Amino acid sequence: MAKSIDVSDLNIYYGDFLAVEGVNMTIPARSVTALIGPSGCGKSTFLRSLNRMHEVIPGARVEGKVVVDGQSMYDPAVDPVEVRRQIGMVFQRPNPFPTMSIRDNVLAGLRLNNKKLKKADADDVVERSLQGANLWNEVKDRLGKPGMGLSGGQQQRLCIARAIAVQPQVLLMDEPCSALDPISTSAVEDLIHELKTDYTIVIVTHNMQQAARVSEDTAFFNLAGAGKPGRLVEMNPTKKIFSVPDQEATEAYISGRFG
């Protein structure tokens, strides 16, 4: 079910403001791709354009192509709701549905797709997804309790469980650990390692050690200058980016000589 993503000549706008310009990139399947770069360079914006979440902001729009497994995401015939069902997303701050139990949170996406779910099937999905998110052992005795009652790290893993419950082709993560403590962060990083055997994962991170730890490939975004749009500077295997990057700007950024 994992799919590769081809992005060509992507321009991303907020109204008249061009936030990200001219991105071309191929994101390989069953692998983790990290997006790094200074804040405001458009990493989140780019990530959100991959599952058409960008356009939920009034006035936001996109030019160019995003092709997932031969299917053009921005084809006029494609329903954005359908795209989002196939490309899951995990946000910077954990956002479980506040009134729902742990179990209902996991099932939320599935219930949108398929209203009538047999209890036994639902139980299977809940266990499989929570196992998949490394959360099962911690919550299996309180599945009926509210998701908000969990710690931040557990909530984030619950959100991951919710995203993988619908078995998406791709999983997008926008700084999934930035609101978590080091122990939860390492739990989520371990999880990302395990998930990449089944999913194509794109992760935004401001933490370069994290990019180095979890990803196969890294894409470095940068601003051409103040008020200019963000651009993709370089995409290469993570090992290469962190040892001998092609671009001087990448080198400057990863070695902390940024500015």
Place this chain on the structure above:
Amino acid sequence: MSTTAPKTRSPRRRLGDLVFSGTTSGAALIILLALAGVAIFLTAKGVPALKATGDDLSGAKNIVSYTAPLVFGTLWAALLALLIATPLSIGVALAVSHYAPRRIATVLGYLIDLLAAVPSVVYGLWGSLFLAPRLVPSYSWLGDHAHWLPLFSDNSSATGRTIFTAAIVLAIMVLPIITAISREIFAQTPRLNEEAALALGATRWEMVRLSVFPYARSGIVSAVMLGLGRAMGETMAVAMVLSASGVVTFDLNSSTNPSTIAANIALKFADATGLRVNALIFTGLVLFVITFVVNFIARAIVSRADRRLAA
């Protein structure tokens, strides 16, 4: 310098605190006193009505059998009004907060607010002169074909000035309150929760159900309760629209209708003397108590919902 500066500033700040806390507790005290004053007045003037009989009570045996049909009419009219107004208000509020393009939403919100500024007499005139006659055919059709249902009578109103017509007018009058509060709360739904639903592939309506409604639930209850308070206390419009005869009936199209406490007071107060005044004031006291109880229940519902959320 930096160590002495706070010392010289602190007395002034304390004075500010003093003035502020004095004003707020003063205001709170005034509100309490006013409420207590109203309650004492209503009780003092209402209690003599316990002795009233027959003549002073439009033929009712005692004050209880005089008040009970009015309480029924008040609650029934308010309930009907809310049944109409609540879904409508929530729909309009959602349209303004989540569906309509911004420009249309602004205009729509403004128009709804304008409804709140229309005086009750205008609604009364509109209800009795415009709306009621136009409902007569529907009422008589229902009387002919649906009178076997408990909500309709075969004796349908020839003027259209039924409890249901009054409820429609009331619904329009409470619409702005419920809409304004709901709209405010819908718009405050955290972006985070909305995006959680959208990213799962929720349609806009599914997003509303998953994120907006759960977040707004207790707010909607408060909004509806405020609307209920307004509907129960509304006087002029009901007095003008409703052709009341003080019966107790659920019929919506009948020529005989229950009256409401507020409308009954408005209609009878001018000509009342002696114990009749006390009887009217007694019904006012009952309305006062009902309003309190309704608010109390609403708060209990809201705080229980919030506790469940926090648990």
